[in-house]
Every structure is written in C-alpha cells, then in structure tokens.
Amino acid sequence: xxxxxxxxxxxxxxxxxxxxAHEAAVADELRRRHPGVHVVASxxxxxxxxxxxxxxxxxxDAYLGPVLSRYLGALAKRCAGAGLVEPLVxxxxxxxxxxxxxxxxxxxxxVSGPAAGAVGAxxxxxxxxxxxxxxxxxxxxxxxxxxxxGGEVARTGERSVGGLPVRLPTVDLHTVGAGGGxxxxxDSGGALRVGPESAGAEPGPACYGKGGTRAxxxxxxxxxxxxxxxLAGGLVLDRAAAERALQSFDPAEVVELVNAEMLAALRxxxxxxxHDPRDFALVAFGGAGPLHACGLAEELxxxxxxxPAAAGVLSAVGLVASEERRDRVESYVRPLAxxxxxxxxGEADLRYAGQSFELAIPLGGNLExxxxxxxxxxxxxxxxxxxxxxxxxxxxxxxxxxxxVLPPANPLEVEGPEVVELEGATCWIPPGWVGVRDGTDSTLxxxxx
Amino acid sequence: xNIELQVIxxxxxxVAEEMGAALVRSxxxxxxxxxxxxxxxxxxxxxxxxxxxxxxxxxxxAMPDAVAAVMAHDPGPNDVFILNDPFTxxxxxxxxxxxxRTPLGFAVxxxxxxxxxxxxxxxxxxxxxxxxxxxxxxxxxxxxxxxxERLVGQMRNPEExxxxxxxxxxxxSLAERRIAELCARRGSELVLAAMDELYAYSERRVRAAIAxxxxxxxxxxxxxxxxxxxxxxxxxxxxxGEEISVDFAGTAPQHAGNLNCPLAxxxxxxxxxxxxxxxxxxxxxxxxxxxxxxxxxxxxxxxARPPAAVAAxxxxxxxxxxxxxxAAFGQAIAVPAQxxxxxxxxxxxxxxxxxxxxxxxxxGACPDAxxxxxxxxxxxxxxxxxxxxxxxxxxxxxxxxxxxxxxxxEGAHRGGDGVVRELEALEPCRFSxxxxxxxxxxxxxxxxxxxLPGRNLLNGEELPAKVTGDLEPGDRLTIExxxxxxxxxxx
Numbered sequence: 041x042x043x044x045x046x047x048x049x050x051x052x053x054x055x056x057x058x059x060x061a062h063e064a065a066v067a068d069e070l071r072r073r074h075p076g077v078h079v080v081a082s083x084x085x086x087x088x089x090x091x092x093x094x095x096x097x098x099x100x101d102a103y104l105g106p107v108l109s110r111y112l113g114a115l116a117k118r119c120a121g122a123g124l125v126e127p128l129v130x131x132x133x134x135x136x137x138x139x140x141x142x143x144x145x146x147x148x149x150x151v152s153g154p155a156a157g158a159v160g161a162x163x164x165x166x167x168x169x170x171x172x173x174x175x176x177x178x179x180x181x182x183x184x185x186x187x188x189x190g191g192e193v194a195r196t197g198e199r200s201v202g203g204l205p206v207r208l209p210t211v212d213l214h215t216v217g218a219g220g221g222x223x224x225x226x227d228s229g230g231a232l233r234v235g236p237e238s239a240g241a242e243p244g245p246a247c248y249g250k251g252g253t254r255a256x257x258x259x260x261x262x263x264x265x266x267x268x269x270x271l272a273g274g275l276v277l278d279r280a281a282a283e284r285a286l287q288s289f290d291p292a293e294v295v296e297l298v299n300a301e302m303l304a305a306l307r308x309x310x311x312x313x314x315h316d317p318r319d320f321a322l323v324a325f326g327g328a329g330p331l332h333a334c335g336l337a338e339e340l341x342x343x344x345x346x347x348p349a350a351a352g353v354l355s356a357v358g359l360v361a362s363e364e365r366r367d368r369v370e371s372y373v374r375p376l377a378x379x380x381x382x383x384x385x386g387e388a389d390l391r392y393a394g395q396s397f398e399l400a401i402p403l404g405g406n407l408e409x410x411x412x413x414x415x416x417x418x419x420x421x422x423x424x425x426x427x428x429x430x431x432x433x434x435x436x437x438x439x440x441x442x443x444x445v446l447p448p449a450n451p452l453e454v455e456g457p458e459v460v461e462l463e464g465a466t467c468w469i470p471p472g473w474v475g476v477r478d479g480t481d482s483t484l485x486x487x488x489x
Numbered sequence: 490x491n492i493e494l495q496v497i498x499x500x501x502x503x504v505a506e507e508m509g510a511a512l513v514r515s516x517x518x519x520x521x522x523x524x525x526x527x528x529x530x531x532x533x534x535x536x537x538x539x540x541x542x543x544x545x546x547x548x549x550x551a552m553p554d555a556v557a558a559v560m561a562h563d564p565g566p567n568d569v570f571i572l573n574d575p576f577t578x579x580x581x582x583x584x585x586x587x588x589x590r591t592p593l594g595f596a597v598x599x600x601x602x603x604x605x606x607x608x609x610x611x612x613x614x615x616x617x618x619x620x621x622x623x624x625x626x627x628x629x630x631x632x633x634x635x636x637x638e639r640l641v642g643q644m645r646n647p648e649e650x651x652x653x654x655x656x657x658x659x660x661x662s663l664a665e666r667r668i669a670e671l672c673a674r675r676g677s678e679l680v681l682a683a684m685d686e687l688y689a690y691s692e693r694r695v696r697a698a699i700a701x702x703x704x705x706x707x708x709x710x711x712x713x714x715x716x717x718x719x720x721x722x723x724x725x726x727x728x729x730g731e732e733i734s735v736d737f738a739g740t741a742p743q744h745a746g747n748l749n750c751p752l753a754x755x756x757x758x759x760x761x762x763x764x765x766x767x768x769x770x771x772x773x774x775x776x777x778x779x780x781x782x783x784x785x786x787x788x789x790x791x792x793a794r795p796p797a798a799v800a801a802x803x804x805x806x807x808x809x810x811x812x813x814x815x816a817a818f819g820q821a822i823a824v825p826a827q828x829x830x831x832x833x834x835x836x837x838x839x840x841x842x843x844x845x846x847x848x849x850x851x852x853g854a855c856p857d858a859x860x861x862x863x864x865x866x867x868x869x870x871x872x873x874x875x876x877x878x879x880x881x882x883x884x885x886x887x888x889x890x891x892x893x894x895x896x897x898x899e900g901a902h903r904g905g906d907g908v909v910r911e912l913e914a915l916e917p918c919r920f921s922x923x924x925x926x927x928x929x930x931x932x933x934x935x936x937x938x939x940x941l942p943g944r945n946l947l948n949g950e951e952l953p954a955k956v957t958g959d960l961e962p963g964d965r966l967t968i969e970x971x972x973x974x975x976x977x978x979x980x
Contacts, residue, residue: 054876090875229694229771231495293492300496304503312507373881394652396522396878397514419515420659423652 044074050102052082052095057371060087078105085145086207089373089431093198093207100206101147109143128364132210134159134193135365135438148208150201153355155211158186158193160358161323163444164348166191168483170321173346174306176336177354178329180221181238183302184213187309187320194309197369197389197400197434209367209434214309218301220328221245224255224286224294232289234298246285249278253285257298260291261331266468268461272352299335306340314417317342325354330467334456334486338470347475349449349482352464361444366437372430376408379430386435393427403433451479455489497675497683498690502540502772504667505531508598508660509542515659517652518603520845523878524871527600529660531668532556533684534594538775540687545599547580547807547868549764550757550778552597554578558629559588559595566590569661571632571640571654573605575620575751576795581803582624583612583845585654587632589661592672593680596664598657604645604843611836611843615921615955616716617747617798632658645843692776696731698767699780702821704728709816710739713790713809714928714954715746720790722809726817735759735814737785737792746955747923749793750802750810756783758810758868766818801923801955804832804847804869809925811867819934826853826904826934826974828866831925833943833970835910837885837960839918844883846874851897851905851940851973853931860905860973862892884915893941893969900937900975907943907970914960926971927954937975944969 049070056063060083067081080102082094116126116139129142130152142149154177161175165188173188187194194212198205217236221244225233234257239245243252247262259282261267270276286294310317317340324333330347337345350357372379375393382388382403389398390411399414401407408428416422453476454460456469467484469475474489508529516522528548530541536556541549558578559570569589573579579586586599605612607624617623625643630636637654641647672680707726712719723739743749760778764771771777785792791810793799808830815824829850836845847869852860865871876887889911897904914920922945930939945952946967952958960966 057877089877091877092873092875227694228697228768229690231690232492290492296492296496300499304499307503392517392652394517394649394882395515396519415515419511419656420662421515421655423655426652 044070044077046077047106048078048080048102050080050082050095050098052091052098054091056081056083057087057089057094078102080105085147086369087371088207088369089371093205096204097147097207100201100204101145104146108146108149112139112143130156130359130362131365132199132208133195133365133367134211134362135436136362136441137364137366147206150206151199151210151213154184154213154215156358156362157184157325157355158188158211158213158358159362160354161186161325162188162191162193163358163361164346164354164483165321165323167481168321168346168485170344170346172319173321173323174310174317176302176306176322176324176329176333177326178302178332179219179326180241181219182215182217183219183305184215185302185305185309186211186213187313187315189315212309214305216301216305218257218298220258221256222298224257224260224289232293232297234294234301245282247277247279247282248275249281255285255289255294257294257328259285260294261468263291264295266331266459267466268459271466272461272464295332295335299332299339302332302336303339306336321346323348325351325465327352327465330462330465334468334470334473343487345486347462347467347484347486349462349484350446351462351467357444357446361441363441364439367434368436369432369434371432374430376428376430382433383435386433388433389431391429391431392423393429398431446482448480449477449482452477452484460484491686493679494683494686497671497680498687500671501531501683501687504664505529505540505542507667508596508664511663512598512600512656512660516600516656517649519874519878519882520603521600521653521656523874524846526871527598528552530597531591531664532595532597533681533688536560536595537688539594539684541773543773545870546761547754547757547803548599549773550760551580551753552586552599553775554753555586555597555599556588556595562629564588564590569632569658570629571627571636572629573627575799577628580751580754581799582607582620582626584803585627587657587661589665591665591668593668593677594684596661598660600653600657602650602653603845604650604838606644609836609921609957610645610838610919611845611921613800613834613836613845613921613923614747615923615957617800618745619798620796623747623798623800645838645840687772688774688776690776691771691774692779694768694771695777696780699728699733700731702728704730705821707817707820709813711809711813711816712929713748713806714925715744715748716953716955717744717746720744720748722790722813724810724813724817726814728821732780732782733763734782734784737789740785740789740791743788743790743793743797747798747800748790748802748806749797749799750791750806751799752783752785752792754803754807755785755791755810758807759783759814761868762811762814762818766822766824804834805923805925807868808832823856824934825855826860826898826900826937826976827931828852828860828973829907829926829940829943829971830866830931831943831971832865832869833968834923835968836921837912837914837918839916842883844879844885847871848908848910848968848970849873850907850943850970851931853934853973854898854900854902854904854937854976856976857902859903860897862897862906863908864905866973886913886915887911888913888965889967893972896941896972898931898933898938898940898972898975899979900933901977901980902937902975904931904933904937904940904973904975907941907972909967909969911965911967913963913965915962917962918960919957920960920966921957922952922955922968924954924968931971931974933974934976936978938979940972940974943971
C-alpha cells in the first residue's frame with residue numbers, strides 16, 4: 041500500500057463484487073496506518089459489477105465523507121442542545137436512515153431533496169385514490185419528474201451526478217433545466233430558447249423587482265395573467281417590469297416552449313419506459329408546477345391533475361412521512377438457471393447472456409418468463425432460446441413511516457380560467473378545466489370539464 | 490420561428506436519441522453495448538438528414554449516402570435495407586447500416602459489428618489489399634429472415650451478429666412507432682414542415698458561425714504511416730463568407746493497403762472539424778453541413794474507388810484528415826494541439842470469439858486548458874470496455890490498464906497522457922493491431938512540445954504500427970497509446 045497524504049481514500053479492486061478479501065485487506069491496512077483518514081472500500085458502498093461505475097461511486101462517497109459527517113455531527117449536536125431527537129436523513133432511495141448511516145456513506149444521500157418530493161407526491165396521490173401517478177416538481181431552476189406505480193416511486197440502480205456515474209439505489213427522477221426562473225433568449229438560428237441559464241433567487245425574474253431585466257418563465261406567466269399581483273410569501277410582482285423584459289418575446293410561446301421541455305421529460309419516464317401516461321394522474325407541486333400542470337396533462341391526455349395544498353413544501357411532507365429503508369445488493373453475474381433460491385421480495389437485474397444492460401424484474405413467480413416479456417415490451421423482441429443471466433439481486437428492508445394526516449382545506453369549486461393561490465405556489469386552471477376540493481382532504485383535483 | 494415546428498423538431502431529435510439508446514441497451518457485442526460504437530438518425534422523405542443521435546463523429550456525414558443508395562432501390566413501406574459496401578453508402582465493412590421507411594421519411598442505424606467475416610477474426614486485417622479480404626460486402630439488400638440468416642452465416646459468431654442485428658431492428662421498429670404517433674398527434678404536414686425547419690435552423694446557425702471566421706485560404710499537410718512508407722495528405726480550406734470549402738488536391742493516390750477512404754468518410758471528418766470550430770451545439774441535421782463542400786481527387790487516398798481495401802480508412806485516415814484540417818484552420822483561429830491521432834484498433838479472436846476495441850490516448854492541449862488523458866480523440870467517441878466485463882466475456886486477461894504518465898507534450902498547457910493497455914491471451918487466437926502515430930509524434934501548438942508517439946509490443950518485443958499475428962496462451966500484447974501535444978511555450 042503506497043504512502044498517502046489525503047483526507048479520504050477510496051479503494052476499488054477488480055472483481056471485489058465477487059470476492060472482497062483483497063480489497064478489505066487494503067482498506068484495513070490503510071485504516072491501521074492512517075487512523076485519521078476516511079477510507080472507503082468499493083464493496084462497502086456498492087458491491088456491483090463494472091469497475092468504472094463502482095470506483096466512481098466509491099470516490100464520490102469517500103470525497104464527500106469528511107464534509108458530510110462534520111456537518112451531520114454538528115447538526116446532531118445542535119438538535120440535542122435544543123432538546124430535539126436525533127434527526128433521520130433522507131437518502132436518494134426515498135427512504136430515511138439514521139444520521140450515522142448517512143454520514144458513513146454520503147453517496148447514498150446525493151438527491152435526497154428531490155427524492156423526498158417524489159415520496160410526498162406518492163403519498164398525496166395514494167390519499168386521493170391514485171396508485172399510479174407522475175410527480176411534477178417545478179421549482180425556480182429545474183423540474184424533476186418521477187413515475188409512481190402501484191403507490192411506489194420508481195427506483196433505478198444508477199444515476200449520473202455532476203457527470204460521474206453513481207451506482208446506488210435512487211428514486212428514478214428525470215431532471216430538466218427548466219424552471220420558473222429560467223431565462224428566455226433567442227439563439228443564432230433565430231429560435232426561442234428557455235434555460236438552462238436561470239435568473240436564480242438574485243436578481244430573480246424581472247417581475248420580482250430586484251434588478252432583474254431579462255425575461256423568465258415567471259414573467260411570462262405573470263403577463264399571461266396566471267399569477268396574482270402578490271405572491272403567497274408577500275412579494276408584490278411588478279407587471280410592467282415583466283412586460284419590459286418580454287418586449288421581444290411572446291409570453292404564450294415562452295410557456296409552450298418550457299412545457300415542451302417538461303413534456304420531453306415526462307415522456308422519457310412514461311412512454312419510453314412502456315407506460316401509457318393516460319393511466320396516470322399528474323401530481324403538481326413546487327412553486328411553479330401547478331402553473332403548468334394542466335397544459336402538460338392536456339398534451340399527454342392525462343385526465344386528472346392533483347395539486348396538494350402544501351404544493352410549495354411537498355418535499356418536507358415527504359420527509360416527515362417517509363419509511364425507513366435499507367437497500368442491499370448482491371451481485372451474481374451468473375446464469376439464472378444455476379442460481380439457487382432467491383429472496384421472496386425485491387428485484388432481480390436480468391439480461392440475456394451476452395448483453396450489457398439489465399432489466400429490473402420484481403422477484404417471485406416465473407422470473408425467466410417475466411424477463412422475456414419485459415424485454416419484448418421494452419425492445420420489441422424476446423429470444424426465448426437464449427440463456428438468461430442474473431446480474432444482481434436488490435432487496436430492501438423497510439419500516440413504515442408515521443401515518444400522515446393533512447388537515448382538510450376549505451371546500452372549493454372553480455372553473456377555468458382561474459388562478460388559485462396556495463401556500464407557496466400558484467395554480468393556474470385554464471379554460472375547459474374545473475378544480476374541486478371537497479373538504480375531506482387538502483388536495484385540489486383538476487379535471488377537464 | 491414557428492414555436493410548434495420547434496416543438497415537433499425536438500420530438501424528432503428525441504426519437505433519434507431513443508433509437509440509439511434502444512440499440513445500445515439490447516445489443517450483444519461489447520463494441521456496441523459497452524463502447525457504443527453506433528449511431529442512429531432520421532431522414533426526411535427526400536433523403537435529407539433531419540436528426541442524428543451523435544454518438545460517433547465518423548458516422549456524421551456518411552449516413553446520407555446510405556439513404557441515397559437505398560432510395561435508388563425504391564423501398565416499400567415495410568422494407569428494411571441492409572448495407573455495408575463502402576462504395577455504395579457504407580464506410581468500412583464492419584459498420585453495418587440498416588435503412589427503413591418510416592411513415593414519414595427514413596430511419597437509419599449504423600453499428601460497428603465485431604466481425605463481418607473475411608480473412609481475419611474481427612474483419613480489420615492490418616494488411617488487406619482488397620475489399621473482399623476484409624469481409625462480406627453487402628450492397629443495399631432487402632433484409633428479411635432469409636437474407637439475415639444468409640448474411641450472418643458468412644460471419645463469425647453468427648449468434649452474436651444475429652443478436653446485434655435484432656437490436657438494430659428494434660431501434661427501427663421504435664422509430665416507426667414514434668413517427669406514426671407524432672404524425673397522428675400533429676399531422677404529417679406539420680411534421681414534414683418541422684423537418685424542413687430543423688434542417689434550415691441548423692443551417693442558419695452554422696452559417697452565422699462560419700461568417701464569424703476570418704475569410705481566407707489555408708493549407709496544411711501531414712503523413713500516414715503505411716506499411717510501404719509514408720503517404721501524404723494535403724488539404725486546402727477556403728473560408729468565404731458563410732461557406733467553407735475543403736479540397737484535398739495533392740493527397741497521395743489510393744494505395745495497395747487499407748488506409749483508403751471512400752469520400753463519405755472524408756466528408757464526415759471534414760464535417761466533424763467544421764462542427765467543432767463553428768457551432769457544436771447546432772442540431773446535427775444535414776443543414777448543419779450544407780454550407781460545407783468537400784472535394785477530393787478521384788482515386789486518391791481520400792476518395793478511393795473499388796476494389797480498394799478500406800478497413801483502416803474509416804478509423805485511422807479519418808483521424809489524420811481531422812488533424813490536417815485542424816492544422817489548416819489553425820492558421821486562421823486558435824485550435825487545440827494535436828491529439829493522439831489514432832484509434833489504436835485492436836482485434837483479438839478465433840473461430841469462437843471476436844473482440845474489438847479502440848484505445849484512448851492523450852488529447853491535445855487547448856488554448857485555455859490541459860488536454861484530458863486517456864480519452865478517445867476526434868473521430869472516435871467510444872467508451873472503454875470495463876475490465877470486469879471484458880474478462881467475464883472473453884478468454885483474455887487485462888494485465889495492465891494505466892495512464893502512460895509523461896506521454897503528453899509540455900507546454901503552458903500540457904497535452905493529455907496516453908494509455909498503457911496490456912492483454913494476455915488465455916487461449917490460442919489471432920490478433921490485429923491497426924495503429925498510427927508510431928513514428929511521427931502528435932505535435933504541439935504555438936510553442937507547445939510534441940507528445941510521445943505510441944508503441945505496440947508482443948511479450949516486450951516491439952511490433953510495427955500495423956500487424957496481424959498469432960497469440961498463444963500466456964502471450965502478452967501491450968499497446969502504449971500516444972499522448973496529446975502541448976499548447977504554448979512551457980512557463
């Protein structure tokens with residue numbers, strides 16, 4: 041083992057997903073020689089096939105380790121001082137874990153915020169009687185969308201973070217760089233463009249009156265009459281400034297274009313993965329989600345849009361109500377026929393022997409046949425003569441979170457066109473849509489009239 | 490610009506991307522599934538390229554020829570055509586192209602197959618002199634089950650070939666479905682108008698970018714390392730207003746080896762360089778290349794005629810064309826120093842398996858940054874096969890895969906380092922190495938130093954730049970790839 045001068049060290053040896061003995065020995069020796077150094081071995085964080093993705097995941101984990109553990113340690117101390125219980129930490133998988141677990145492996149918590157939003161959306165959808173839904177979380181700079189099937193948020197085994205592959209269970213969020221603060225511009229080919237550059241919080245959209253002069257999506261919504269003069273937080277919007285900024289742009293086109301970006305994202309997680317969006321409800325939240333939801337639903341022929349009263353803070357709702365979750369992965373990379381008994385619940389990553397990408401098939405029943413069918417659905421063909429290979433088995437140990445009951449909101453029945461103001465968000469009901477809140481819960485249901 | 494057309498245009502681009510993703514994810518050979526050596530595109534009914542998923546630069550300008558070749562056969566609505574003939578729409582034989590009719594226009598996929606028959610496993614012999622030696626030559630042919638079986642029967646590992654072709658076909662049925670949906674939702678008229686607009690839009694953007702370049706005529710030359718000696722490549726670039734013309738007059742005649750390029754490959758390399766230096770983000774439709782004309786003397790190395798062997802033209806000569814053009818443009822504007830300038834093609838196989846990879850090296854330093862190390866430069870844009878994937882699938886062991894430290898050129902900004910990759914054979918097999926920049930090093934720019942040239946070794950003994958031979962169990966083949974040149978005087 042070479043001498044090192046570092047705050048953290050990541051160790052990744054070839055084939056450690058099969059046999060971790062050598063890798064563990066290297067990590068142990070490093071820890072013995074450098075007790076103050078944060079050492080992470082790849083089999084501890086992501087014992088999976090493919091050294092590049094595994095090493096990248098381990099490096100991300102080791103790099104963030106010292107920072108996150110210092111931060112979470114300080115947070116725990118302050119909580120204890122204030123008489124609060126030790127907080128739990130949301131992971132990318134959409135489940136919470138203890139503070140110590142989160143501090144040990146930061147790569148698991150990279151997208152915890154957006155994951156919480158998707159979990160919150162799943163709760164809202166289920167409470168409204170929709171087990172199948174798509175979450176639409178549109179904020180100031182970006183929009184996250186996620187598919188929810190059977191009441192569960194969709195998960196995936198890998199995500200790219202800052203250009204690096206991180207091979208860990210994560211809520212399958214698809215993100216586009218389009219939000220309320222996205223700047224509107226015209227490119228050298230004469231095309232109207234929205235984002236990915238954003239006006240951010242400072243100066244923010246022109247209508248915020250904080251010195252912004254460039255047009256944003258929020259400015260377009262204001263000029264189109266879809267925002268109130270005063271936002272829920274008390275900010276008074278400057279319509280004249282928005283109009284000045286939009287001088288050479290048509291606000292309706294701006295909205296159509298930003299909707300097109302979000303539609304593309306919604307199609308990726310639904311149509312491209314073999315789901316018909318018409319079978320889903322759309323849960324809109326984030327400051328700007330409920331402004332655009334009906335337009336998007338119309339394009340995808342989605343019949344129901346759900347807007348929670350807590351649209352501005354739905355991620356927090358998700359955090360409160362999350363289950364505890366510990367994911368495990370075991371790598372096989374062996375013919376399925378040679379593998380013995382598998383756990384009853386969880387997912388198997390399967391592929392045809394010779395392929396490189398796997399399809400995740402829920403465990404139980406005739407796995408092989410369900411893989412053939414899934415392959416046919418996804419790629420248009422199945423090859424029943426070809427052996428099927430089991431790459432990995434993913435299981436999760438979960439403990440349900442607290443039962444969440446949101447206070448019912450006042451009954452409401454509105455017909456579009458109408459603007460409904462919510463806590464931290466604004467909902468636009470276009471002509472032809474009606475919104476109903478029946479007084480039993482806090483969710484506004486929007487349907488075509 | 491009409492916003493609805495713009496929205497449909499993005500949908501068309503998304504379809505091309507989705508086709509590429511489906512192909513990669515359901516393919517079987519490492520070269521397609523791990524390294525993503527494939528491309529996909531949509532074409533308008535009149536044969537203009539509308540959207541290409543940009544995976545491989547060398548496929549950029551070469552696809553329209555494939556569609557033109559198939560259109561000459563008057564394809565019906567459900568027809569899928571297959572071809573690889575470099576002189577009727579192809580590039581080199583391992584690149585198999587499928588062209589199908591969609592409800593509106595054409596869909597195209599091109600994938601580099603690990604073997605297409607011929608003399609050597611992997612179909613990239615180092616020393617072929619005729620096209621026939623390099624594999625099965627497929628003129629545009631209707632692809633049905635019979636044709637598919639007949640063709641894969643002439644290739645090694647027919648099982649894998651069949652799987653890869655099915656993956657290509659899957660991408661085509663996806664395109665058909667998506668275009669049908671789009672036409673149903675928006676109407677064919679509007680989709681057609683969106684195709685026109687996407688083409689025109691790319692053209693406007695690239696024209697605007699070319700207009701910003703200084704007008705003038707710039708010339709450069711460089712050499713290829715053929716078995717029989719050096720071959721000269723010369724190019725003259727003329728920038729005039731919004732247009733660029735590239736002429737290869739003065740380039741060596743086609744030779745008896747396989748460094749020859751069909752004009753389609755030459756065009757791809759020229760388009761790639763123009764794209765890098767003008768508006769790399771303009772959508773990759775044919776319009777982006779409309780302002781660029783490419784000419785080359787017939788029968789020259791860069792516009793070869795049958796029955797020239799072309800295996801290395803697509804992979805090696807294309808890199809040198811890019812180098813020469815960057816050097817010419819470098820007289821007008823700041824361009825990066827030379828990168829490794831080769832793909833270091835390595836093929837290993839026997840009658841049971843074939844494995845093909847290209848190996849990354851140093852990228853040239855830029856005016857404002859060091860060159861990255863261990864990456865594919867210019868005309869290749871592939872990933873490295875993970876060691877674990879390679880060793881689980883093939884009777885090979887990776888003994889070393891490391892950066893070749895110090896191989897990048899010195900400079901105010903350093904060139905990237907090359908790579909050392911050492912493979913050990915675990916069973917008897919054949920190997921071919923097709924590489925360049927073994928004698929002439931990649932050069933620095935504006936006072937930056939040259940990189941180290943590459944080396945090929947068998948059990949420690951140096952091999953030539955282009956070599957085919959046998960491996961016995963325990964034999965070790967080592968490829969040391971070139972670094973990239975430095976930029977500016979070292980400080």
